[in-house]
Amino acid sequence: MTPTAVLHSELIKIRSVRSLYGSLVSVLATTLAVTVLALGTVGQEQAERAGAEPVFDAFYALNFGQIAAIAFGAAAVSSEFLGGALRMSLAAVPRRSLFYAAKMTAIGGSALAVGLLTSFTAFLVGQLFLGEHAIGLGHPGALRAAVGGGIYLALMTLFAAGLTALLRSAVAVLSLLIPFLLIVPFVFADIATAVARYLPDRAGQLVLHQNPEGSLGPWSGLAVTAAWAAAALLAGWWAVRRRDA
DSSP states (O other): OOHHHHHHHHHHHHHHOHHHHHHHHHHHHHHHHHHHHHHHHHHHHHHTSTTOOHHHHHTTTHHHHHHHHHHHHHHHHHGGGSTTHHHHHHHHOOOHHHHHHHHHHHHHHHHHHHHHHHHHHHHHHHHTTSGGGOOOTTSTTHHHHHHHHHHHHHHHHHHHHHHHHHHOOHHHHHHHHHHHHHTHHHHHHHHOHHHHTTSHHHHHGGGGSSSOOSSOOHHHHHHHHHHHHHHHHHHHHHHHHHSOO
16 A cells, blocks of 8 residues: 555544544534633633733643543554454554554644644634733734644644554553643642653643743744654554564
């Protein structure tokens, strides 16, 4: 099979498997639901606080959308390890590196498209609830945050996908990453701020701030998240090439 045909087959898997398609859609649905709930109830009150960050507050819901993105990345890969699916996939595409590259491209491309849609939609919908405090994409840092937010969601998806290829279990990856994202950064923030700054979520979310503090800038922070994702993808590639199907 040609690389284009393999990529097409992987995209078909995502579109045709209801659980995968549903988890991808839930990235948008979850982010929008939290945006409406948060900004619709206390958005104007928060905007009036001293030191409020209108750009970062607009993308607050991506903290929840990233959980759905991680679940999609993990599920899209773990489905290959259920019921002998990987043996069937490798029978159709014996070149394991080609199979792996096509799968991760399909996962990453789908996540990027939905991530950008989610980021821009959440921003625009959220501003409807802020009245006189609403900002537009022309506000300093807003357009960069909207684009960066979509890229960030895609990178976190690939981070989870690579780890799942290594561990061969979506449950293991979700059990590892969700506490890691929700608890560990706050523990490290109290112990060593310099260390916390280089964790994948903290570094990547710098792109959502109008004026990020610290040594990392918005794009260099996103590059740190990309490095985490690349390391996970390389580990997953090694596992797929070396281990029995």
